Amino acid sequence: MDPVTHGVIGLAISAFSGNPVALSNPVSLGCAIGAMAPDIDIIGKMWGDYVYLKHHRGITHSIPVLVGLAAIITGGLSFFYADFSSLQVFFWTFLGCLSHTLFDILNSYGAKLLMPFTKKKSKIGILMLYDPVITVLAFLLIFNKQNTPWFLLLVSSIFILYLGSRWLIKQHLMKFIEIYYSHGYKVVNVEMLPALMAFYKWDFIVNTNSHNIVGQINMMTKKITERKKFKRPDQETIELFEETNIGKYFKDFSTNYHILRANEGDHIVLKSIDLRYFLKNNFMHHATVIYDRERNIRHSFFHPYKIQRRILVSEVE
Structure with missing residues (x-):
């Protein structure tokens, strides 16, 4: 989900605190900022898309870092409010942070909630990156003037039933x-x-x-x-690709990919396709490995978002 949608969800979650939903309320503000904070891994773009996509939804979405982010946000907010309960704001800010990772798990890309204990992304894959039903429920919680226990129970029940129906x-x-x-x-x-x-x-x-x-x-x-x-590639083609650095990266990056093999002059060209995301009549992510006839790697490229983009990947350990 995009950061704005995460922030809206965070604001909506703060309605369960019993406090009015307003940016002038540190609980609401902490919950909203916390719900956007795990995407701080966007700083990885400073080193390019190869680094960013490798680490996106990784350590910054894990429980230890979520606790740290909640503590930092709570500490920062304490300077701006006279009437401030650190424990209360920390609790709801942490719930906002946690909501970010949980909703990322609910879509198809997933997130590493349990890192560093496991490097595998958790994912359920039942929600779109932008989900209209979740957005409507969030707005109901934000703009309803009287969030009574019965209203909160109703919205929670609809949310649970919706997730269950999607599953x-x-x-x-x-x-x-x-x-x-x-x-x-x-x-x-x-x-x-x-x-x-x-x-x-x-x-x-x-x-x-x-x-x-x-x-x-x-x-x-x-x-x-x-x-x-x-047509599925033979085992030799799979092994040729997966022994490379870009092959190891792509295997970790995508849960489902295909490898095409072609002979181009004196070179063997392997092209890998991430089969998960298809947009504008093409797949979003690709990788290329070029071998010579002696099976020496000549070049490796990562193609994020579209095939025309090429990021050279070193095969030197």
Whole structure:
């Protein structure tokens, strides 16, 4: 989710504190700032997209750092308010920080909440990067003048039911896609992701014994749109790519990618595609490794956001 949406969610969470939702209230302000704070990892862009994407939603989204961010924000706010309860502001600011990571986990990219205990991203993948239902519920909490216990319970119940319904829809569509493709393939795995732009659509990746298939399904009509079908690479191609630094990076970066192999003159060219995000008729993230005929690596590139961008990656340890 974008920082503004995270901030709105933080403001909405502060309604549960019993205090009025207002930026003049340190609890509300702390909760809102805390809900945006984990994206401080954007400073990684100073070293380029390669570094930024490698660390995005990593350590700054983990519990130890969330506690530290909440403490720093609480300390900063204490200078601006005469009537200030440090413990109360810290508690709600930490909840704001935690909400950021939890909502990132609810979308398809995930976050490393339990880092440094595990380097793997946690993700549930049921919400879009911008979710209209969550936004409406947040605005109800922010602008309602009387957030009574019954109203808070009602909004909480709708929120829980909505998440539950999205999870059930995802499970149902995964099964539907698996059955649909099992008629012609041996299905190994199905990954389902909320569509980037359309609330009522879901993207899918089907890994079969012979192909990797990428498409989208309309959850209302069950209409399937197949975007790309790739023949699965052989094991030698996979090993060639994954032994490189960019290959290790890409394997950690993407949960589902495909490798294309081509001979271009005296070179072997491996092109990896992150199959998760398809926008403007192309995939968002790519990587390229160029070998000579003796299997020496000549060049490695990372292509973030679009294939035309090239970031040279060193293969020297």
